[in-house]
Amino acid sequence: MRKALALLWLAVVLAACVHVAWLSRDGLPRETDIMALLPREEREPELQAAKDRVARWLSGRVVVLVGHKDRDKARAAALSLRAALVEGGLVRPESDIPGEDAVKRLGAAYFAHRAGLLAEEDRQRLLRGEGEALVKRALSQIYGFGGAVDSRLLVRDPFLLFPAFLGGLPNPASRVSMDEGLPGLVEDGVTWVLLSLRTQGEAFDLEFQNRFVAAFDTASSGVPEGTNVLRLGAVFFAQAGAEQAMAESARIGLVSLAGTVLLVVLTFRSLRPLLLSLAAIGAGLAAALSACLFLFGSLHVAAQMFGAALIGIAVDYALLYFGQIFTPRTDPAARLAHVLPGIALGAATTIIGYGALALSPFPGLHQVAVFSAIGLVGSFLSVILWFPLLDRVPAAKLNRSWAAAAAGLWRFWGEAGWARARRIVLAVLVLVGVLGLARLEVDDDMRRQQGLDPAGRDSAPCRVRSGRALLSGARGRRAAGAGAGGGAGRAVGRAGQSAIRGAVRAFGQASGGECRPGSAGAVQSSSGSLPGGPGHG
Amino acid sequence: MIRLTLLLLLLVSPAWAETAVLKDGDVLRGRFVQERYMQGFAAPLRSEGGFLVAPGRGLIWRAETPFAITTVVTPGGLVQSVDGAETSRLSVARLPFLARLYDMLAAALAGDWRGLDGAFAVSRRGDVVSLRPLRADDPNMPAIAARVGRFVEEVEITKPGGDRDRLLFSDQVLNARPLDAAEAALLR
Structure with missing residues (x-):
């Protein structure tokens, strides 16, 4: 019976692996839209549809300012940049800048209702x-x-x-004027040409955002000397955020896996516990991933981060099981029987804890709940079904100093003589906890979730090129003003920021987003308002 | 607005021989009669007054009869006032294309016609000059004809709807006197 269950579980895990591998043949389907973590308007679908539409419209927007002291060079560089993106199928060929006849269309639309219209x-x-x-x-x-x-x-x-x-109608783009079909402004002798682009793909599509940013970087690095390119758009933030999240989850996963391996090897000094522990972790992750992809269609990077952190918990059951090799028990069934109540209770409480996230109204947390709960159940099942059949580890002796340390810890918590010390330690812990609670501040700003790189957040998501000296590093990690990239560059940076601030303010107002003074504010507001315009506005 | 530009351009147009070319610091003054023939009106709406063109500074168009209406066009925009009280203001900040029009005008005043080449077609028969925007896709685009001597003497603007403006210029003098304080204040 036990064997049959173990084989059945093996079949389930193998099926999960095949399922994940099949879906990942073009890369793991991942969701990077931070808005997907937010609750949806289940009761008012039309409200949700409107929100989605506005969010999609805003996130598909890219604003670029191309500046040069020579007007013609600025225009040529802007046009070639746009042409490169259009030819690459990355942005729509048509512009969303109102043409000269837009005022006429506006007038025609209102004219029929003139009897009810009065300037304030x-x-x-x-x-x-x-x-x-x-x-x-x-x-x-x-x-x-x-x-x-x-x-x-x-x-x-x-x-x-x-x-x-x-x-008397509001005229948001007051600083931007049309110059032979291209909007722009002149500031400090630099002509800035504004490109308002709409992406062909979704800003939160990993494949598209990587393709877009790479093409944009290539096109904007090909501009002539003395040309400055400033950029703004959800796709840049999304790409940087996704890249960061994935790099971090990979790093967290690697570090926790390495720590786990090291701990197992040092403690058990045997290959079998290590391989079985890794099998338990792997089975849990495969089951969790498969369940998430089956239920949600894609894995949110936030869930992926949780998944990476899960390794440390999933290995617990295996560690507790193999802790039995330091006891006189050599029969695997006896080893399991001894730890089963403990690990079952532990697994149940942890799974209930993670599972409770599913009750929250946040769709992102549902995914985290499913991923964590299934992952833990998978590891738990692997330990109780596979380990007794595969465990050939003989009884071992615990390292003497470790054994002494463990025994000391046991005595501290168990012996009556330490009661006073225990109370003092508990009091200190409670005190630290209370102090920590007093310092706790709730910050529900969604923008904190977007994981912008610090340079981008402080000084604009913009790259500034001054001649051959690329002020910003790869992907605009160090940008204009804060970039400290030489005097000329800095001056250009300031002018550029000021220019983009104007444009951003204009567009912020036009799109209903908020804008604060200062480049960081302008950028933060954009970063917030682009993907999250209606969400937190 | 296009009519306004064309009119300004005509006023300062040096495209033909013996026509005065204005340069920075010049001041052209003169008198005008404007007759506006509008459908549904038995008689033209007639106004009369004086004007002043100062390259680099702007234009003052001052109707005296039947109402005291002053229109001032400067790099900052257009301001209209009746009996000294401002009635409308179009600022370049709100209507950026005004700046482009003004730049074109300013360049034309200084003899720089490059800005106009791409935008207007100018033809001449005798002393009658026709000026027409190259963009003919605008159904509101008027046909314009002007009689030109040393200065522009008469302009007729015919609109597609059938309305027609006729402007007669007289007593035009170049640099008779510099801008006075009131004029300079208007053009500031």
Whole structure:
């Protein structure tokens, strides 16, 4: 019976491995959108649809400023950069910058409803009984210089209230003006050409973001000397965040695995406990991964981070089992029987703890809950089903000094003579805990989750090129102002930041995002508002 | 707005022989009569007054009858006032394309026609000059004809809807006197 269950579990693990391998033939399907961790509006699907749409629209946006002292060079560099991205199929060929006829379209859309539209200033004047001023204004426009008034308009709007209404509409891009079809601004003698791009793929698609950032870096490193390229967009943050998260989870996984191996080898001085422990961890991870991919379609990088941290817990059951080789018990069944109540209780409480995350309204945590719970169950099952069949480890003697240390610890917690010392230690621990609790601050800012590299966060997600001297390192890790990349570069950086600040502010306002003064603020707001615009706005 | 630009360009246009070319520091003054023929109106809306063009500074267009309407165009934008009270203001900050138009005008005033070459087609028959924007895809684009001597003497702007503006210029003098304090204040 036990053998049959072990074989069945082996079959399940092998099936999980095949399942994961099959789905990962083009790389593991991973989710990097931090918004996916947030609760969804289950009860109001149309609200969620609207949020998704806004988030997708914002995250697909990339704003680039190309600056050069020579206007023509700035325009040429901007156009070639855009052409490179369009040709690579990375951005849509059409621009989302309103053309010159956009004002006309806007006017046409509003014109039909002119009877209900009044500029705020005109409304106030009428409320104050100053209608005469509006008459005078109309006369000045009819009789005045270069009047845009014609009889067709005059018949429909004799007091010319509609043009006043249009003129009073918010105009966010006040610093950006159209220059022969390209929006831009001039600051400190540098012409900045603004490219507003829409990505062809999803900003949170790992494959797309890597392709996009690589192509962007290549294209922007090919600009002529003296050209500065500043960039902004969720795709850059998402790519940096995903790269960081994956590198960190790989590092955490590697370090905890190495620590586990070292601990097992040093303690048991035998290959079999090591191999079996690794098998238990591997079986748990394979089952967890397979379950996550089956249930959610992809693995969120946050769950992956948890998964890496799970190694240290999953190995517990194996360690507790093999701790029995230091006892007189040599029969594997007896060894298991002795530890089973302990590890079963331990597994149950840990699984309940992780499983409780599934009750939270956060979809990201559901994935973490499933990954952790299945992973732990997998390791636990591997230990109780496989170990008794594969355990050939003879009884061993524990290293004398270690045994002494363990016995000392046991005495400290068990013997009555240490009661006073135990109370003191407990009191100190409680005191430290209370002090820690007092210092606890809740920070639910989603932006903290996005894992920006520090240089990018402080000084803009922008790369600044000044001639051949690339101020920013790879992927813009060191950018303009904070980059300390030489005097000229710094000056250009300041101007650039100031320029991008203006553009960002304009776009922030246009897209409803918040913007704070200062480059870091502008960038933070963008980083926050781009992927999370509606979420925390 | 395009009409406004064309008009400004005509006022300072040095594209033909014996026509005065304005340079920085020059001040051109003159009188105008503007007749606006609008459909549905039995008679043209007629206004009369004086104007002043100062390259690099701007333009003052001051109607005296039937209303005292002053229009000032500067690099900062366009301001219109009636009886000294401001009635409308189009600032370059709000309408950035005004800056581009003004730059074009300023360049033309200084004799730099490169900015215009790509935007306008100029043709001449006798003393009548036609100026038309190259972008003919705008259904609101007017047809413009001007009679030019040493200065522009008459301009007729015909709009597609059938409305028509006629401007007559007279008493034009170049550098008769510098800008006075009030004029300088308007152009600041």
